[in-house]
Amino acid sequence: MSPTPQQRRAARHQLATGPVATRRGPAGARKKPITVDLIVDTAFAIVAAEGYDALTMRRLATTLETGPSSLYAHVVNKEDLDELLIGRLCARVALPEPDPATWRDQLVDVCTQLREQYLRYPGISQAAFAAAPTNLDTLRLAEGLLGILLAGGVPPQTAAWAIDALVLYVNAHTLEVSLARRRPARDDDTWVVSRDEVLRRFAALPETYPHTKRHADELTTGTPEDRFAFTVRLMVDGLVGSAQG
Template sequence: MSPTPQERRAARHQADPNPPAVRRGPSGGRKKPITVDAIVSTAFGIIETEGYAALTMRRLAVALETGPSSLYAHVVNKEDLDELLIGRLSAEIELPEPDPARWREQLVGVCTRLRDQYLRYPGISQAAFAAAPSNLDTLRVSEGMLAIVLAGGVPPQVAAWAVDSLTLYVNAHSLEVSVANSRISRNEDGWVVGRDEMLQRFAALPETFPQTKRYAAELTAGTTTDRFLFTVNLMIDGLPHSQAEPS
């Protein structure tokens, strides 16, 4: 019986993740062998130039000058590729040694580094949605975040859900920014507007929107980073914790 996709993924943790593959065709040995690493690197190249939405197994096969069937000898399916992509980004994230006196600052730092990794590749955070992490590099980040939250004296169940919620927010924020940047790059001025135009639109609203008209400046204030840090800190500040912190 053939191994299941789950078994093939698990086997990667024990086996060589980059077994060489023979390249057939007129160019023979002049082509680089197909490996998991080559597949992932090529996928990142496609996302960087064309966006995550452009990444398909067929598009990837064309970039590697092979057929889709050759890829499936190394990658189970598109979902498996997504795990590898997020794992590669996660592997580059530095995790601090949990410090009870600085756990909030440390947690914000990890969230910020994760966001920065996602924003390097337009839309790639979409690959992390609705996926239970099984890649060891991805799990390393969630393990590190959990250790930081626990060091702050947060009860284990709350800490576990907090890590999930923070990760989900980082994913969603990164995706929204990527979508907005993509529209700007395509000159879709009708969909992405600046603060001045938003203020004008709010000012022109009928009187049935009194709060929006009155607080238009507040609603449109701040940079993308300001709003990101505000939300992450707001989520962290809401966590119950039992360990005293220095004043």
């Protein structure tokens, strides 16, 4: 049976209180000891430089000049590492004191902060998909969002599902933006076209696409930031009825 999150935390605590082995490089130079923080910092550096797809336990071990087995003394597996990475990013989000008067703006701000953290590390939001929020820092973010929603008068069940929907949208949005940003650097993605080219193609469509032809400008306008803010506010505004009901 896989260890529970509580068992993993306990194991890390025991390792942190014991002696830390000294490591030496090929020339005898002293190297930083392997710790959870060093593993997480190195993982972030790999993702920032090459994207989340480049992050594997083997690649991480190679970068740290050690073997994969030494990493498993600190993290249980790749999923455990993912949990730590997302937790670290969630910890950087500043949570406001829930305010019934400004709860909608507070929700948008928290989602925007999380978006900015994810976009620093291309594709990192993949680590958050289908992951149960068991890390304390991840739970802190969910707790903060729940507090804001409840302060706005949103019923508890609606608030719980709203958090899931909002976070899922942030994850999907940032993954799409990360993929789009990396495509121009790849030779096989010559099919990616500019907005002007999309407008030209829409204009050339047959008359069986009257709405697309007529509203091509609206369909293609707006930055990713514009579209993100619009969608989050649309979702949040949809909660107003439940808060007033």
